[in-house]
Amino acid sequence: MKRKLIAAVGVVGMMVGVAACGNGGDDKPKSDASGGAKEITVWVMDGSAPKAWIEQVNKEFSAKHPGVTVKVEEQKWTGIQEKVTTALSENTPPDVIELGNTQTAGYAVTGGLADLTKDKAQLGADAWQKSMLASAEVDGKLYSAPWYAANRVVVYDKKAYEKAGVTPPKTRDEWIAGLEKLKASDPSAQPIYLPGQSWYILAGFIWDEGGDLAVKDGGKWKGQLATPQAAAAMDFYKKLQSYSTAPKDKDEATPQQSTDIIPKGGVSSWIGLGWEAGGAEKALKDAGKDADFGYFPIPGKTADKTGTVFLGGSNLAVAERSKNKELAKEWLALATGKDQMTKYATEVKGALLPNQVGANFTPAAGSFAEAMAKAGLNGKITPVTAGWANVETEPNPIKEFMTKVLKGEDAAKAGAEADKEIANRINK
Amino acid sequence: MSTTTAPNEPAQQLRTRRPLRPATVAKNLGALLLALVFVFPVYWMFSSALKPNSEILTKDPVFVFTPTLDNFTKATGVENFWTYVTNSLVVTVGAVLLALLVALAASFAIARMKFKGRKGLVLGVMMAQMAPWEVMVIAMYMIMRDAEMLNSLGVLTAIYFVMVLPFTIWTLRGFIAAVPVTLEEAAQIDGCTRGQAFRKVIFPLLAPGLMSTSLFGFITAWNEFAMVLILNKDKTAQTLPLWLTQFKTAFGNDWGATMAASSIFAIPVLVIFIFLQRKAVGGMTAGAVKG
Amino acid sequence: MTVHSQGATTSAPQDAPHQSAGRPKAQSPAAGPRPTPPRGGRKQLPSGWLPYLLVLPAVASMALLLLYPLIKNVILSFQDINKIEFIQRKYPFGGFANYTQLIGDSNFWTVVVRSFLFTFANVALIMVIGSLIGILLNRLGKWMRLVLSMALVMAWAMPIVASVQVFYWLFDEQFGVMNWVMRTLGFSGYEQHNWFETGLSTLTIVTLLVVWGSIPFVALNMYAGLTTVGAELYEAARMDGANGWQTFWKVVFPNLKPFFLVTTFLEVIWVFKAFTQVYAMNKGGPDRASEILPVFAYVEGQSQAHYGLAAAISVLTILILLVVMSFYFRLILKQEEEQ
Numbered sequence A: 001m002k003r004k005l006i007a008a009v010g011v012v013g014m015m016v017g018v019a020a021c022g023n024g025g026d027d028k029p030k031s032d033a034s035g036g037a038k039e040i041t042v043w044v045m046d047g048s049a050p051k052a053w054i055e056q057v058n059k060e061f062s063a064k065h066p067g068v069t070v071k072v073e074e075q076k077w078t079g080i081q082e083k084v085t086t087a088l089s090e091n092t093p094p095d096v097i098e099l100g101n102t103q104t105a106g107y108a109v110t111g112g113l114a115d116l117t118k119d120k121a122q123l124g125a126d127a128w129q130k131s132m133l134a135s136a137e138v139d140g141k142l143y144s145a146p147w148y149a150a151n152r153v154v155v156y157d158k159k160a161y162e163k164a165g166v167t168p169p170k171t172r173d174e175w176i177a178g179l180e181k182l183k184a185s186d187p188s189a190q191p192i193y194l195p196g197q198s199w200y201i202l203a204g205f206i207w208d209e210g211g212d213l214a215v216k217d218g219g220k221w222k223g224q225l226a227t228p229q230a231a232a233a234m235d236f237y238k239k240l241q242s243y244s245t246a247p248k249d250k251d252e253a254t255p256q257q258s259t260d261i262i263p264k265g266g267v268s269s270w271i272g273l274g275w276e277a278g279g280a281e282k283a284l285k286d287a288g289k290d291a292d293f294g295y296f297p298i299p300g301k302t303a304d305k306t307g308t309v310f311l312g313g314s315n316l317a318v319a320e321r322s323k324n325k326e327l328a329k330e331w332l333a334l335a336t337g338k339d340q341m342t343k344y345a346t347e348v349k350g351a352l353l354p355n356q357v358g359a360n361f362t363p364a365a366g367s368f369a370e371a372m373a374k375a376g377l378n379g380k381i382t383p384v385t386a387g388w389a390n391v392e393t394e395p396n397p398i399k400e401f402m403t404k405v406l407k408g409e410d411a412a413k414a415g416a417e418a419d420k421e422i423a424n425r426i427n428k
Numbered sequence B: 001m002s003t004t005t006a007p008n009e010p011a012q013q014l015r016t017r018r019p020l021r022p023a024t025v026a027k028n029l030g031a032l033l034l035a036l037v038f039v040f041p042v043y044w045m046f047s048s049a050l051k052p053n054s055e056i057l058t059k060d061p062v063f064v065f066t067p068t069l070d071n072f073t074k075a076t077g078v079e080n081f082w083t084y085v086t087n088s089l090v091v092t093v094g095a096v097l098l099a100l101l102v103a104l105a106a107s108f109a110i111a112r113m114k115f116k117g118r119k120g121l122v123l124g125v126m127m128a129q130m131a132p133w134e135v136m137v138i139a140m141y142m143i144m145r146d147a148e149m150l151n152s153l154g155v156l157t158a159i160y161f162v163m164v165l166p167f168t169i170w171t172l173r174g175f176i177a178a179v180p181v182t183l184e185e186a187a188q189i190d191g192c193t194r195g196q197a198f199r200k201v202i203f204p205l206l207a208p209g210l211m212s213t214s215l216f217g218f219i220t221a222w223n224e225f226a227m228v229l230i231l232n233k234d235k236t237a238q239t240l241p242l243w244l245t246q247f248k249t250a251f252g253n254d255w256g257a258t259m260a261a262s263s264i265f266a267i268p269v270l271v272i273f274i275f276l277q278r279k280a281v282g283g284m285t286a287g288a289v290k291g
Numbered sequence C: 001m002t003v004h005s006q007g008a009t010t011s012a013p014q015d016a017p018h019q020s021a022g023r024p025k026a027q028s029p030a031a032g033p034r035p036t037p038p039r040g041g042r043k044q045l046p047s048g049w050l051p052y053l054l055v056l057p058a059v060a061s062m063a064l065l066l067l068y069p070l071i072k073n074v075i076l077s078f079q080d081i082n083k084i085e086f087i088q089r090k091y092p093f094g095g096f097a098n099y100t101q102l103i104g105d106s107n108f109w110t111v112v113v114r115s116f117l118f119t120f121a122n123v124a125l126i127m128v129i130g131s132l133i134g135i136l137l138n139r140l141g142k143w144m145r146l147v148l149s150m151a152l153v154m155a156w157a158m159p160i161v162a163s164v165q166v167f168y169w170l171f172d173e174q175f176g177v178m179n180w181v182m183r184t185l186g187f188s189g190y191e192q193h194n195w196f197e198t199g200l201s202t203l204t205i206v207t208l209l210v211v212w213g214s215i216p217f218v219a220l221n222m223y224a225g226l227t228t229v230g231a232e233l234y235e236a237a238r239m240d241g242a243n244g245w246q247t248f249w250k251v252v253f254p255n256l257k258p259f260f261l262v263t264t265f266l267e268v269i270w271v272f273k274a275f276t277q278v279y280a281m282n283k284g285g286p287d288r289a290s291e292i293l294p295v296f297a298y299v300e301g302q303s304q305a306h307y308g309l310a311a312a313i314s315v316l317t318i319l320i321l322l323v324v325m326s327f328y329f330r331l332i333l334k335q336e337e338e339q
Helices: A002-019 A030-034 A051-064 A080-089 A104-108 A117-123 A130-136 A158-164 A172-185 A199-208 A228-241 A257-264 A274-286 A325-335 A338-347 A368-376 A388-392 A397-406 A411-426 B009-016 B021-050 B070-076 B081-112 B118-128 B133-146 B153-178 B181-189 B194-205 B207-223 B226-231 B240-247 B255-280 B283-290 C012-020 C022-031 C039-043 C050-077 C083-088 C097-103 C106-139 C142-157 C160-170 C177-184 C199-228 C231-239 C244-255 C257-272 C275-282 C293-303 C307-338
Strands: A038-045 A068-075 A096-100 A145-150 A153-157 A214-217 A220-223 A269-272 A293-296 A312-318
Touching (some): A080 C083, A080 C293, A096 A325, A104 A130, A104 A312, A104 A388, A117 A325, A130 A145, A130 A312, A145 A325, A153 A158, A153 A274, A199 A228, A228 A397, A228 A411, A257 A274, A312 A325, A388 A411, B021 C106, B081 B118, B081 B207, B081 C050, B118 C050, B118 C307, B133 B153, B133 C050, B133 C307, B153 B226, B181 B194, B207 B240, B207 B255, B226 B240, B240 C160, B255 C142, B255 C160, C050 C307, C097 C307, C106 C199, C106 C257, C142 C199, C199 C257, C231 C244, C275 C293, C293 C307
Parallel strands (some): A038 A068
Antiparallel strands (some): A153 A293, A214 A220
16 A cells, blocks of 8 residues: 555656666666655565564664665565566566576566666675676676575484484495485485485586586587486486485475474485575474484585585565665665675574675584585586576476486486477577 | 245155165265265365364374364464455455446346347357456556556456456346346336336346356455466555465475465355355255255 | 356256246335336437447446457567566567467477367366266255255365365375375375376366366256256156156256256366466476466466467467357357347
8 A cells, every 4th residue: 555655656756767767767866765755675585584684684774764664575486487577577666686596697688687787886796705796797797786695415313323323424425325324224214305306406416427407509508418417417316316205206395395394203314405404493393302403515426525516595686677776776785785794694693605705604513504614615506697597497397307317217318308498498 | 046936846756756765875875975075175174274283294184183273373464464355355345246237237238128239249248258367467467567557456356347247247147138028017117217127126036146146256356366466566455365375485385374374265255155155046055955 | 367166057047037026016016106207218318329328338348358458468479578578578579470389389289189188078077977966966855965065065165276275285295185095095005195296197186176166066056957847847757657867868958958058168168267276286297297278378478488479379279269169159149049
């Protein structure tokens, strides 16, 4: 209701804005912003922004900009791409939007995101981690501010490992040997819980083999799942998966491994993100059980290097059609600045890596964050190209590929089918 | 379908004539089994909603449990819950009433008057019933977006109204056509205007038709998901179907809350059905209820 | 989206009048004396205008909110609109490209065939089982009839959005009650059986849901229709020595033909457009194997952001539906002429 009033008030502003539509409202003076009641809308994903943190960000923001309120709307992951796409086409889109790092490039090329290249100084871009910056830029232009990154580690039940006499492995072989021991020590438990479609984990294995998900070949991208590297990676995935009774055609979110599966017990280890580990711990405690988790990076092929992991994360972008671009940029600068990022990292206890080293949280020994930071050194992201977002949309061909191979189909054949679909989508 | 005086006799006669006991037993058993099959999903929804979470995610279902309202508290404790409720009610009731009003006029003309283009109109109404609204959402979205009419309950009401309209016209037309013209003429001879004749003669006879079409309209609008999802991103302009699906999150599918929300969502429809259906579905169940 | 379980009856019109013919008579005298030129008389519009005035609101609103979006949809189907164009609001003309792409796409034809099979299977099951239950209702004692019809009403009244959630939950791989039922009945392999493993199994469950939700409409209306078939007709059939089956074909069916026609028509269009049930159940998966036309259009359009292509799919869907239904329209128009 309130928003509609504001929309009505904004009509006048819009009429002015229409003429300036193409080049955006950058030149709108700040005086405009400080006068009268204004609201900027921020879309964050479910689970990204701890309430306490974002509330104090907004408090600080409102203190700097009297009369401006920040409306934070939490979005569900399901159907988010459709929602963001339509939202960016609207006249009053959310002003700031959180985008997955693998999807940012896809939106950048649509013209739906504001070009932030000129605002680098204001945003403090120099301090950003280079590995995270990569996903925020397309062709040298900046379209978003990196926010956080995270990667997965193996979470294990210390008691089960102790009982089986297994210690955290350093190599894949040790890992498998440990799983064998776990199986022998408690045949009713799953040595590891691994659903068939955790494609981010598979991506790590493919990178370990020296392969990739897709490569650019003569101006065109093509899928790389029909390669021997992908087959070898899938082979290892299949071996790991054979220690789990998890569904072969689901990913880790259906059912949610952290809150639906782990709290039930009967799982000695699993691969997850920080918030998942936290969620599982909380659910176990709520159920009156104790949670004694240990963490280790996904082992590499040799002991000198941990397994390559997918460096997931999120960026924050400003919508090109935002009516309050300047305010949005200022909010962005505040939220992703060193001060607030330090608070952020502390708030999430290091489970998410902040966008700059200076904001890092020193994790406690033996914590999730410690293992994650170690594993994150060997992190990679999916191909940075506009078309990648299309590949990830459901039905995701990588997931279908995995399920097919796990069910016995030939990896080369399934890979060729997936590559065809990937090529189809990535070049759009 | 009929009516208050609807003949129950055939049923009764058939019944009394049936001497075969085993057949009777089989029939009743079959009916009982069918009743169970039809009711089970509804029962399971309510029972899952009332279970504590620890007894929902079990491999073997729990049938005996201490009911708790936790899930309902969680489902209704969501931000904007009452806004969703009000929005759903406003949009649904608005669309249904509007449809009844507009359809009454149109169906009266179609059923009772001769005019050029009448046949085309009938055909148009027939075809309009087939409109695949779900695949038109993008076109509708682009129209509303370009007209600056997103996030509007009024627009939503209007769309639902048009969704329900063809069926309403079609059904009411049948009811009006079934009222003998002589009745109307008699009323006019008695000094009624045509309008009065409509009000006093035809309208009362339409009650079952009005009931059944409003029931149809209510369910259509109450359930609608695809349009509101894309048109109204502003949470203050959203409706209950969107609320219903929000308990599946990155942190897990909260089945208890989802089932509680489904129950809350289904209850008004169930109640309306139980109240209205006897009239709406006409004499059909009058026989069943009164025997 | 249109709902499948509708709260309306269709066999109504035929017999509506008889019943309350008495009521209005009591009311009409209240109209008082007969001032032949009544109030409205003077101002009355030329009678030629009145029908147009009456249908105007309906026509106008349908033109604005149904016809216009449809036309917009057709225009879209000739444009090459993907994510970039959509966000930039550009509408480049693409000619028949979307259509030629579809017609040359074997996936599209698979989906078309699947849609027909799905619709046929569902409507057949709904009509046969629904009619049988209607007949059963007619033959039950009053208590059993009350129990069964209440159960039917419950299923009928369940909003689709809610019932999809419930069915999904019933068939959940890990905690679903159906796996337990199968285990209890002694079947092996249902420890963690995945009911949504293939497109066929997914559509089977969708079919269960659709049939479960639609039967009450057919059954209850069938029962209502049966009560209007005069007892003497059964009598006569019995005298002729007809058995139950013959009675059905000779007495019941001809009398309820309009009911069967209308109901089948409605079920066909409702099932053909069953978007929510299929999409919400498994998003058209696994591997797009449970997509029917509306879901195909949605996945191509919304998820893959090929808006022009999706519009072309929807236009073809409408055309297919029109062709399939054309015989029915002819029938209705014929009826109109006879009136």
